[in-house]
Amino acid sequence: MDQENDFRDAQDAGDRLIAAHASEDPFAAAFKATRMPMIITDPRQYDNPIIFSNDAFTKLTGYSRDELIGRNCRLLQGAETDPEAIAKLRTAISEERDLSIDILNYRRDGSTFWNALFVSPVRDETGEVIYFFASQLDFTNIKSKEAELAAARHMAEQEVARRTVDLTAALTTKTALVHEVDHRVKNNLLTIASIVKLQARMTESDVVERTLMSVLNRVEALSTVQRKLLNDEDVGHFDVADFANDLATDVIGALKRTDIVLTTDLREVVVPATKASPLALIINELVGDAVRRGLRDGGGEIHLEVRRLNGHFLIRVVDTVTPVDVDREEAAFSQKMLEACLQQLRAKLERRVEGRRTEVSVTLLVKD
The missing domain is CATH 3.30.565.10 (Histidine kinase-like ATPase, C-terminal domain)
Incomplete structure (x- = not known):
């Protein structure tokens, strides 16, 4: 019965969060439709349970929404997950601060993936932490050094296009959660720039190098835009x-x-x-x-x-x-x-x- 109550409490909290955003709200639409896996947890409930997840997170982990709601994110950890990484994650949650970390996680079927995880607290007007927002990026291919030039270039083009759309839509809402989504954009643009730079250094083709540097030039311009928008008090x-x-x-x-x-x-x-x-x-x-x-x-x-x-x-x-x-x-x-x-x-x-x-x-x- 307690488990059913925990699930119901977490589900109710998630429903209230989404209900607070109209269907035409860019945040709600972007959160549900984006291919970036994302979840929201509620630290005010016992064991900081997941109260909302998008379809991309289900696709990444293999867990259905019903299997996720009411449970703690540790269900993604397994035997080979680094204890030090787990400790850093727990400390960041307890200290209510941002954390960016690479961690080995497990899907529902037991297979593993390298997760570039970013967790950040979301505060209300009084400064109290009301949610934790987490985004994930599966970079298993990069971690295992199996990524090739074509994949990196495709990833860069797709990320820039998608992030630009997400950014312009999210900024118009000026809510705390939208600001956190924008923060993810900044970090991922920097990740893309690093990937492109690495591939440019490794290639032996002048044509490929020029193409990658052309992509990098425009990614860095967009990264500068994002940095200034986030550092400005008027983010709109x-x-x-x-x-x-x-x-x-x-x-x-x-x-x-x-x-x-x-x-x-x-x-x-x-x-x-x-x-x-x-x-x-x-x-x-x-x-x-x-x-x-x-x-x-x-x-x-x-x-x-x-x-x-x-x-x-x-x-x-x-x-x-x-x-x-x-x-x-x-x-x-x-x-x-x-x-x-x-x-x-x-x-x-x-x-x-x-x-x-x-x-x-x-x-x-x-x-x-």
């Missing part, structure tokens, strides 16, 4: 000028050339967070275009400007370089990326070329 908005300054400084600094002169005219322009990713990619492509056309090889001058224009705002990049031959495939891909982002934001682009001087201006509404 994005400062375009602040991001542009960091990106240009990082890109130009990485070239390690003393013959590049970078100037800026950056004034605060805050836009909704839903515009953050396409705006970041637009700035990344404009600066990258100048780098490819000559800054990387012969130096030159580049000026970056961000400012308001009566309800609109302007992104302007001006460069003066000695032109060099550009990889056509890389340039074409960059152009497609730029066009897609411009279309998404309903932005307008103007390009003027006079000798060695190229000026590109992008204008769009601050608010829809």
